[in-house]
Structure formats: structure tokens, C-alpha cells
Amino acid sequence: MPVPSHCPNAACPSHTNPPVGWFRRFGWYRTLAHGRVQRFRCRSCGRTCSTQTESMHYYAKRHLPLRALARSLLEGASQREIAQHFRVSPMTIQSAMVRLGRQAIATQVILLSYIEPRGRLVFDGLRSFITSQDYPCDLTTLVDATGETILAITHGVFLRGGQMTLKQHLRVEAKQDSWRIPEGTLDGSMSQIWQELWRYLDFDRIRPALVDTDQHPAYRRIVHRSPVYKYLRSRRLMKHRTTSSTAPRTMDNPLFPVNYVDRLIRHRLREHTRETIAFARHSAMQMYRMWVFAWDLNTRRPWRVKKPDQGVHSEQGTVCTTGRRALRRINREFFQRRVDIVGRTVPESLQEAWRGSAVTPPIRWKKGQNGTTVTLPAYAARDLIRGWL
Numbered sequence: 001m002p003v004p005s006h007c008p009n010a011a012c013p014s015h016t017n018p019p020v021g022w023f024r025r026f027g028w029y030r031t032l033a034h035g036r037v038q039r040f041r042c043r044s045c046g047r048t049c050s051t052q053t054e055s056m057h058y059y060a061k062r063h064l065p066l067r068a069l070a071r072s073l074l075e076g077a078s079q080r081e082i083a084q085h086f087r088v089s090p091m092t093i094q095s096a097m098v099r100l101g102r103q104a105i106a107t108q109v110i111l112l113s114y115i116e117p118r119g120r121l122v123f124d125g126l127r128s129f130i131t132s133q134d135y136p137c138d139l140t141t142l143v144d145a146t147g148e149t150i151l152a153i154t155h156g157v158f159l160r161g162g163q164m165t166l167k168q169h170l171r172v173e174a175k176q177d178s179w180r181i182p183e184g185t186l187d188g189s190m191s192q193i194w195q196e197l198w199r200y201l202d203f204d205r206i207r208p209a210l211v212d213t214d215q216h217p218a219y220r221r222i223v224h225r226s227p228v229y230k231y232l233r234s235r236r237l238m239k240h241r242t243t244s245s246t247a248p249r250t251m252d253n254p255l256f257p258v259n260y261v262d263r264l265i266r267h268r269l270r271e272h273t274r275e276t277i278a279f280a281r282h283s284a285m286q287m288y289r290m291w292v293f294a295w296d297l298n299t300r301r302p303w304r305v306k307k308p309d310q311g312v313h314s315e316q317g318t319v320c321t322t323g324r325r326a327l328r329r330i331n332r333e334f335f336q337r338r339v340d341i342v343g344r345t346v347p348e349s350l351q352e353a354w355r356g357s358a359v360t361p362p363i364r365w366k367k368g369q370n371g372t373t374v375t376l377p378a379y380a381a382r383d384l385i386r387g388w389l
Ligand SMILES: [Zn+2]
Pocket: 007, 008, 009, 012, 013, 014, 015, 042, 043, 044, 045, 046, 047
């Protein structure tokens, strides 16, 4: 049970810089879901809190085995299967996944705050679907070439194109009548990656910093429009290199880091397995699960399959020693205590994933449902705001 690390009162000095012994014990109460809960009182402002305040189970109606749930997810079980296995409703599993997703995103915020500038980054879109094959989506993933660490993920849904039967065509038209994808959703998700990748690149090297992508026309359009890129390229500080996506997917392929990550995503997350019938039903949920995957890859897998002679993979290659220590500390309490991101920069793409604001098509479109939202509880909004303190 996590003892609170800071006072929950935003106006209190112990909110950001709690001195040693900032609280005293203040009785306890018992709950059906969590048993005995110890209360504490802040010595400076008098606000009370408890072992629940920073807990992963804060406000949860059931105490779920989060570690086992995360393992099932990463072993390729669908949310419905996990629900059946643990004998709870799919919605209960969903709310647990949201908690795990936000925890993974917070861990990523910490990881990024310790990252060392990189010489080469690779990015590419993973094609998947949301609600049905009528709505393909691209999960654009930015990967560090040396450590194979995922740095950013964005979500962009678009309308199915290409050859369709008459029946499919009519269905897509009918769906269009009830809900339309906001203009620029896919392009926006790609250019967001470009806006964020500058901060990770190392411009102090003899050779220009290198960004590898495939020959997707949208990348060229977005990159070459960017004034930052024009400036950096004219000063020979940066280069954009493209490789055909049909080139053999070997280790010599410049896109290998992102191909490797893509393959693992398809292997570990059921919704991205080819020909799956376990479609994701909500873009926000798809992103929470993606971040749980990224957390596992980035912070818990120091090598690919076999232990190499020289550690390269994951945070071993990307994050400095202090950062690695911080991540290990977080992971020891990952399933108990919510990660505190106080004073850390939260990139736009992570804020959006946290808030669950990715554009998502309605599931029950025949009933005129137009879009659904994942609601953000007040405590999760407060957790996010700590980044600006
Ligand atoms: Zn206080």
C-alpha cells in the first residue's frame, strides 16, 4: 500500500516539495474493495489523504490483479477473453486497462525526461483497424534506431478506400451519413510526430542527424513543408532518408528498428494480429493498450531475444544511467503506485493519449450513435497537470 509522497492540496507547499515527515498518521477506515485504509494528515495545511490517494486502485470499485491483467494483454488475449478469465465484466477490464495505459504513459514521460540526444530515428505507420475494416487506422510510431525504444505513437483513422463490392460501398456511404472523420485526422497524426521528433535528435555530431521513413507520399509532403526541416537541412544538420517498404525486412534495412517493433506489436497485441476478429472498439483504448505494450518493450526488455554481448536494446541504449535507475524504481511499484510526473515535460501526443482524445468512429452507427468518449476522471486530470508544476 503506497504511503503518499506529497500533499494532494495544490495550494500547499508540500504539494511539490514535501519535506521529510510532512504528514502524520490520522486514523484509518475500512472499505469492502480495499480492506483497511490508513489515513494521513498534512502537517502544513491539514489536508487528509490515505494509502488510496496515490494508489493504482484509487476510486476503483474492485481490487483487480493489475499485474496479471497486463500479462494477459501482452500475451495476446483480447479484452473479452481477459474478462471471462477473471470473471468480471468487459467494462471492468476496460477501466483497469485505462489505468494501466495512463500509468504506462506516465512512465514514458519519465523515460523521455532522461533521454540522451539520438543520432538516428526511424518512424513508420502500423496499419490496423478500429471498429471494423471500414475504418483502417495508422498508428505512427517513432523509434530510436540504436535502442529500438518507442519514443512517440500517434493515432490516425481514415476511411476505407480501394476496391469494394456494391454492398460494402453502400454500407460505407450509410456510415458516412451518420458520422464523418474530421478533416486532416490522418495527416495531423503524422505531422505531430514530425513536430515532436526535433527534441530527440542530436545536432552536435559531425554527421547530420538522420531520420528514416518509407516512401509514403504523405511523409515527404509533411516533412518538406516544415520550416524547421528546411532550416536544419540547409545547415546540413539533418537528413531525411527514404527506403521502399517492399525492400527485404532484414537487419540491414534502415527501417529495421521500426519493422522489429511492428512485428512485436502484431505478435503481442491481439487487435493488431493480421485477420483478427478481435477489433478494437475505441481509438482511445487502442492507444492505452499500445502504451502498455510500449512500456513493456521500453522498460522491461533489455535485449531482444538472447542476451547480447553488448547491451543495446531498449532503455539500455537510449536512457542515461540515472534514468534507468528511476525507471527501475517506478517498475518496482508499477502496479501499486501511480507514477508522479511532477515538473516533467509532457509531449502533446502523450497528453492526447492520456486524455483518450483520439478520433474514434461510432460502434453502433445504425442507431445514429455519433462517436463515444472515454471520460477522464478528475484525479487523472490532476495527475496530468502535475507535469506543469
Ligand atoms: Zn498540505
